[in-house]
Amino acid sequence: MSADYERFLVVGAALFALGAIGFLSRRNLILMVLSAEMMLHGIGLSLVTFSKLHHSLEGQAFTVFVLTVAACEAGLALSLILLLYQSKKSLDVNVWTEIREPDLPPPVDSSSPVAEEDLQEFPKLTPAGLQPDVSRFGNQAGRELVSASQKGGQS
Amino acid sequence: MDNSLIQILMPLALGAGAVLWLLPSAKHKPRFIAGILGATSFYFLSSLTHQSGSLERDLMFDVFAAVALVAGAMMVTDKSPAYAALWFALVTLAVCGLFFLQSAPFLAAASVIVYAGAIIVTFLFVLMLASQGGQGSAAYDQRPTHGVFATISAFALLGIVVGSVHTWNPDTNATATTKSVVKRDVAAPKPLSQVAQDQEVAGSLHQLGRSLFGDYLYAVELAGTLLLVASIGAIAIAPRRSQGTL
Numbered sequence: 001m002s003a004d005y006e007r008f009l010v011v012g013a014a015l016f017a018l019g020a021i022g023f024l025s026r027r028n029l030i031l032m033v034l035s036a037e038m039m040l041h042g043i044g045l046s047l048v049t050f051s052k053l054h055h056s057l058e059g060q061a062f063t064v065f066v067l068t069v070a071a072c073e074a075g076l077a078l079s080l081i082l083l084l085y086q087s088k089k090s091l092d093v094n095v096w097t098e099i100r101e102p103d104l105p106p107p108v109d110s111s112s113p114v115a116e117e118d119l120q121e122f123p124k125l126t127p128a129g130l131q132p133d134v135s136r137f138g139n140q141a142g143r144e145l146v147s148a149s150q151k152g153g154q155s
Numbered sequence: 156m157d158n159s160l161i162q163i164l165m166p167l168a169l170g171a172g173a174v175l176w177l178l179p180s181a182k183h184k185p186r187f188i189a190g191i192l193g194a195t196s197f198y199f200l201s202s203l204t205h206q207s208g209s210l211e212r213d214l215m216f217d218v219f220a221a222v223a224l225v226a227g228a229m230m231v232t233d234k235s236p237a238y239a240a241l242w243f244a245l246v247t248l249a250v251c252g253l254f255f256l257q258s259a260p261f262l263a264a265a266s267v268i269v270y271a272g273a274i275i276v277t278f279l280f281v282l283m284l285a286s287q288g289g290q291g292s293a294a295y296d297q298r299p300t301h302g303v304f305a306t307i308s309a310f311a312l313l314g315i316v317v318g319s320v321h322t323w324n325p326d327t328n329a330t331a332t333t334k335s336v337v338k339r340d341v342a343a344p345k346p347l348s349q350v351a352q353d354q355e356v357a358g359s360l361h362q363l364g365r366s367l368f369g370d371y372l373y374a375v376e377l378a379g380t381l382l383l384v385a386s387i388g389a390i391a392i393a394p395r396r397s398q399g400t401l
Binding site for chain 2: 003004006007008009010011013014015016017018019020021022024025026027028030031033034035037038041044045048049051052055056057058060061063064065067068069070071072073074075076078079080081082083085086090091092093094
């Protein structure tokens with residue numbers, strides 16, 4: 001079997017990089033911990049590959065210890081997240097910026113603050129019922145009625 | 156030299172573009188464009204690196220690696236944390252397949268049990284506790300912070316690693332002196348961890364147990380103590396029932 005170690009190392013490094021992206025860019029506390037776990041996956045894959053490369057089991061033994069530490073970390077992180085969530089009722093990591101050193105400036109958030117109404121997704125209803133008959137009314141009243149019905153349909 | 160640099164940089168740039176495209180934003184973006192970018196990147200990276208020569212092994216590697224990378228990218232960029240946890244379970248399963256290919260069957264089984272079994276279940280449990288409002292995904296899941304910056308720096312790191320792995324060759328690159336140093340200090344495995352050169356499957360339970368409880372007995376005891384301390388700490392940190400439930 002010729003050597004294909006390089007591909008496994010590249011996949012391990014790519015998993016590490018993806019986990020780093022998640023850890024740096026996500027604001028959900030749980031997803032940050034999950035991203036750290038994915039970085040550990042990449043490291044484990046690299047260690048197993050090194051183990052195969054050197055005809056030794058040391059890399060695999062080390063991966064067992066990585067697994068142990070990952071399990072400890074997940075348990076501690078989750079109980080910590082539960083505690084934090086209980087006091088602030090939010091999983092947002094930006095809520096906790098106030099525990100920084102008192103002489104440090106507040107961290108600049110590059111993403112523009114999102115208004116809550118931008119995020120609300122309304123269900124898209126299919127129009128139902130008969131089109132209102134506007135010919136009975138005068139011109140002005142009919143126009144108002146049509147525009148009111150269109151507004152009602154949109155919201 | 157210049158050519159190989161482009162060969163490494165181009166797939167990485169394509170992959171970074173795919174992740175940037177997938178990052179949550181205000182506009183709705185079709186995902187297949189990121190899929191095309193990622194597939195191109197995967198193809199070029201795959202053709203850049205050496206294959207093993209055996210068709211089944213290459214095919215299985217391609218499948219597992221593609222699943223791991225796609226699920227990883229989706230986990231990082233999915234708006235819903237519950238879906239992200241499920242994508243993470245998929246990453247775990249694919250990585251376990253890669254462990255099998257690298258002759259580590261015990262590690263593959265242990266990873267499935269620990270990650271996909273225990274860790275994912277606890278994460279989903281906490282997610283369920285923490286999102287009882289039921290108003291859909293929260294605002295902090297909809298927008299990433301410093302998404303572009305994080306992607307560029309992580310892919311720069313990946314580029315450095317891939318470049319150094321690609322230029323490294325175990326047979327030709329080491330000079331005589333470094334080879335002897337490596338032989339003496341680093342590459343000599345501990346006696347019980349050695350594997351015969353012609354052995355195909357190295358990480359069976361028997362061999363790994365011999366290595367763990369022979370060469371690394373103290374470390375195993377220490378890891379057990381660490382687990383005990385961590386579980387006590389988790390119980391101590393977690394909120395009490397008397398302090399009010401979530």
